[in-house]
Amino acid sequence: MADTPTSLLRAAVRPRMLGLLVVLLAAAAVCARLGVWQLERAEVRGAASAEREAARVVTADPDPLADLLAPGQTFAGDLVARKAVVTGTYDDDATLLVTGREHDGSTDGYLVLTPLRVPTADGTAVLPVVRGWSATPDIAAAPAGDVDVVGWLQVAEEAGAPVVDGRTDAISSAQLVSVWGGPVYTGYLVVQTSDPVDPAAAGGLEGLDPPTRAGAGLNIQNLAYAAQWWIFGLFAAGLWWRLVRDEAAGRPPLPGDDVPVPPREKDPTPVPTTG
Secondary structure, three states: OOOOOOHHHHHOHHHHHHHHHHHHHHEEEEEEEEHHHHHHHHHHHHHHHHHHHHHHHHHHOOHHHHOOOOOOOOOOOOHOOOEEEEEEEHHHHOEEOOOOOOEOOOOEEEEEEEEEEEEEEOEEEEEEEEEEEOOOOOOOOOOOEEEEEEEEEEEOOOOOOOEEOEEEEEOHHHHHHHOOOOOOEEEEEEEEEEOOOHHHHHHOOOOOOOOOOHHHHHOOHHHHHHHHHHHHHHHHHHHHHHHHHHHHHHHHOOOOOOOOOOOOOOOOOOOOOOO
16 A cells, blocks of 8 residues: 655644654754853964964064065965064154054054155155054154064955045055055055164053954864864754655555544435325
8 A cells, every 4th residue: 555645734733743852852952052161262262373473473584574475475375463573664644544544452542554655676665654553642752763563464454434534444555556656565564662762652552452363262173173063963954854854755554643633524315205
């Protein structure tokens, strides 16, 4: 006899399917908890790795900027937080204040952005240099004459609002070339030290931490394990639904699987009448 299709609801409430649902839900819950545990491990191990990397970046020896990046050259991702040393002359009259940047939990201040004119084989190029963060717009002048600057590289940002009254909301090479002239580097330098020392440091200019790469702070391996556990949990739920569909499509009810449906009462047979 061919299998008799039945409704999904009736198949789902059969005792066997309800038992499977309990088992698979328990398995899904275990997978979800293991995924959360792996995510916690990813955060812990990622934070430890980030601390080690930050310490290495701070103490690393600088490379000459010319060995890392040329004016107009595409900024590679692995250059972020690379320590570089460069010699040039500040154009203090062209200093800009970058607004809307947080430092030590405060956004009521400015990044101090000054162009450094760097000698090149073709003349000079402009390197945007973040000298530090200031709580006020009153900044002491940058060191005059040649200055040796050591700092960390960071990629230039997307263009923001137009530069107005010496203020900008983005460190964008595309915008800065129209303000400072060119050629302009496609990244900027966050100062760690300078020789001679920046006079603004004595007037409240605060140094900044090294830039961080996108995605830092999570351990990728543990993050992948977390995703795998959550996928297994979804698979368990999906497996039950697939079994319900198969049950409804082909398996006839077993004794005790369904609540018996009372048979319909037949209409009474009409009594023939005689003429």
